[in-house]
Amino acid sequence: MTQLGIVNEGDGETRVSATPETVGKLLALGYDVVVEKGAGSRSSCPDDQYEKAGARLVTRKVAWSSQIVMKVNAPTDDEIALLAPKTTLISLLTPALRPDLLDALAKRGVTAIALDAVPRISRAQSMDVLSSMANLAGYRAVIESAHEFGRLFTGQVTAAGKVPPAKVLVAGAGVAGLAAIGAASSMGAIVRATDPRPEVADQVRSIGGDYVAVEVEEQMTSSDGYAKATSEAYDRRAAEIYSEQARDVDIIITTALIPGRPAPKLLTAADVASMRPGSVIVDMAAGMGGNVAGSVAGKRIITDNGVVILGYTDLAGRLPQQASQLFGTNMLNLLKLLTPEKDGQLTIDFDDVVQRSVTVVQDGAVTWPPPPVQVSAAPTAGPTPVIEPKQSRQMSPLRKGILIGIGLAILFAVSAFAPEPLPQNFLVLMLSVVVGFYVIGKVHHALHTPLMSVTNAISGIVVVGAVLQLASPYLAVQILAAVGVLLASINIFGGFAVTRRMLKMFSKGSNR
Numbered sequence: 001m002t003q004l005g006i007v008n009e010g011d012g013e014t015r016v017s018a019t020p021e022t023v024g025k026l027l028a029l030g031y032d033v034v035v036e037k038g039a040g041s042r043s044s045c046p047d048d049q050y051e052k053a054g055a056r057l058v059t060r061k062v063a064w065s066s067q068i069v070m071k072v073n074a075p076t077d078d079e080i081a082l083l084a085p086k087t088t089l090i091s092l093l094t095p096a097l098r099p100d101l102l103d104a105l106a107k108r109g110v111t112a113i114a115l116d117a118v119p120r121i122s123r124a125q126s127m128d129v130l131s132s133m134a135n136l137a138g139y140r141a142v143i144e145s146a147h148e149f150g151r152l153f154t155g156q157v158t159a160a161g162k163v164p165p166a167k168v169l170v171a172g173a174g175v176a177g178l179a180a181i182g183a184a185s186s187m188g189a190i191v192r193a194t195d196p197r198p199e200v201a202d203q204v205r206s207i208g209g210d211y212v213a214v215e216v217e218e219q220m221t222s223s224d225g226y227a228k229a230t231s232e233a234y235d236r237r238a239a240e241i242y243s244e245q246a247r248d249v250d251i252i253i254t255t256a257l258i259p260g261r262p263a264p265k266l267l268t269a270a271d272v273a274s275m276r277p278g279s280v281i282v283d284m285a286a287g288m289g290g291n292v293a294g295s296v297a298g299k300r301i302i303t304d305n306g307v308v309i310l311g312y313t314d315l316a317g318r319l320p321q322q323a324s325q326l327f328g329t330n331m332l333n334l335l336k337l338l339t340p341e342k343d344g345q346l347t348i349d350f351d352d353v354v355q356r357s358v359t360v361v362q363d364g365a366v367t368w369p370p371p372p373v374q375v376s377a378a379p380t381a382g383p384t385p386v387i388e389p390k391q392s393r394q395m396s397p398l399r400k401g402i403l404i405g406i407g408l409a410i411l412f413a414v415s416a417f418a419p420e421p422l423p424q425n426f427l428v429l430m431l432s433v434v435v436g437f438y439v440i441g442k443v444h445h446a447l448h449t450p451l452m453s454v455t456n457a458i459s460g461i462v463v464v465g466a467v468l469q470l471a472s473p474y475l476a477v478q479i480l481a482a483v484g485v486l487l488a489s490i491n492i493f494g495g496f497a498v499t500r501r502m503l504k505m506f507s508k509g510s511n512r
Helices: 020-028 047-053 060-064 077-082 099-107 122-127 129-148 175-186 198-206 232-248 269-274 320-338 353-358 397-417 422-441 450-469 475-511
Strands: 003-006 032-036 056-058 068-070 088-091 111-114 156-158 161-163 167-171 190-194 209-211 251-254 280-283 300-302 308-310 359-362
Touching: 003 060, 020 032, 020 047, 020 320, 032 060, 047 056, 060 077, 077 099, 088 320, 099 359, 122 320, 122 353, 129 175, 129 251, 129 280, 129 308, 129 320, 167 175, 167 232, 175 190, 175 198, 175 251, 190 232, 198 209, 232 269, 320 353, 353 359, 397 422, 422 450, 450 475
Parallel strands: 003 032, 003 068, 032 056, 068 088, 088 111, 167 190, 167 251, 190 209, 251 280, 280 308
Antiparallel strands: 111 359, 156 161, 300 308
16 A cells, blocks of 8 residues: 655645545545654644544655655655655655755755646646645735735725725736735725736636736737746836826735746836825736836735735745645645545656646656646737628508507407496506507616516516406406506616615615
8 A cells, every 4th residue: 555645844834735524535545644643743743643543643754755755745855865766755846946856856866746737728727736825825915015005905985085996906807816806805905907818808807806907919818728928018018007006096905927947027116106105916926037126035024114014925925724634635636536446546647738837847757837828819810701681570551550440449348338437547557558558669688587577566566457447346356456566676676676776786886
């Protein structure tokens, strides 16, 4: 049986690569799971919970001598020395930026699987550690900025005066950016977002943000799910927008990263200097060089004009319990793929695009970079299809005249020969139908559903007829008329209430 070791991450890391919940599922795959003592203590996963899940608690040396070693961060030189040849290491490795690490692992004769090399295809979403951690990091970035910010996020009207809502700019609408937009919007802030990909505009608006478009001639697209480098024209226009927004907003959260490259600079020192004292910047790319001038990885900086710049690189780790659970679940899903027979034997199939992408070293040979993975394609320009307009069928004047004549004849017959008070009631019914049709027909379709419009029209007819029958000399007719008025009124006022709520929703969106 293959031994799978979960090791302690050491100082500075609060996450763990497997939780007691995922350990039980790893055992079901046929692995002999061992956990280094104290590995999950900072993630609220005590040793006794691992034992209850079926894992064995071992020393550091035993855990690192496992055939498969699971950890969160890339190993240090001392940790690499603990790996035996033919060991499989699964962790975050940043292969595009750390060729020296890949060479060291290759010299050790191990197989290395990089969790941050999972391709962004639908089948691999359940293994995408970067997305899981970015989601938590975006949320935590808003929490950290709210802690530093000296005011409420939401606007309020109190006896002591009016409090305006905070204004938040999120640079980049990827996974982290969307999480930040949703969190800040739910807290009541006015949220704006920029991104070079125009297709994310609807996603931004759907979670309460306003998309600030950088309008240039080019259209940015992504074929592998990751952000791409932008053109000079885009960068110039974006710089102007960032300068404008920096003077207006209270909080800026930057998330711009390009795989395999240092983080692009978005905010200059002049932009930071133009912000009001007490403003907050969260540079989520500080660990990769930073999007903001003056940010320092892992540090809290206060500028001369009183702007707080947070360069924390452990935002996901500041939610250790949730982060460890998501990380462990991603790791479990990857091992399910690598253990198809559930016999505790890890197999790597290079014909599988996911397994080929994540395997950066195999048996001492560097296999990075993998062949490119095409996850989406930009639409190719082609001839615009000519769509012939449908010819609507028009009623001939003769047929229309015949129908009108038949209707008038029926109305004349009812009025002339029907007993009282049927002619009067029939006339009122016809007039109410005409009035109801024109009233409902003039209301824009976005303000009510077709069902609501039809039921309101019918209810109006019922109310008119029932009110007339309330004066009937017969008690049974009066009771039925009263019931009809009650039921129809409930439907009408209910329709008004729904319409009012919809109008308030539109009004709130327009104020943003």
